[in-house]
Amino acid sequence: MIALESKDIKEVKFIWITDGKGWKSALHNLEETYNVMDTLYNINDLDSGILENL
Numbered sequence: 001m002i003a004l005e006s007k008d009i010k011e012v013k014f015i016w017i018t019d020g021k022g023w024k025s026a027l028h029n030l031e032e033t034y035n036v037m038d039t040l041y042n043i044n045d046l047d048s049g050i051l052e053n054l
Contacts, residue, residue, distance in 0.1 A: 002014060003016065003033055003036070004036065013039065013054070014037065014039060015039045015040075015041065016033055016037070016039065016040045016041070017041045017043070017045075017046060018030065018040070018041070018042050018043075019043050020042055020043060020044075039054070
């Protein structure tokens with residue numbers, strides 16, 4: 001819900017970072033978010049430097 005509500009705010013870029021365990025405990029929320037936003041990452045993405053590319 002937060003991702004969708006912040007989508008039209010120019011100064012805000014919502015980024016969701018999961019530790020991986022979230023895929024099991026919040027699978028439905030993550031799947032919904034994954035389908036509507038392009039900034040859903042995990043810890044491995046952070047280690048690979050994804051924030052520098054944003």
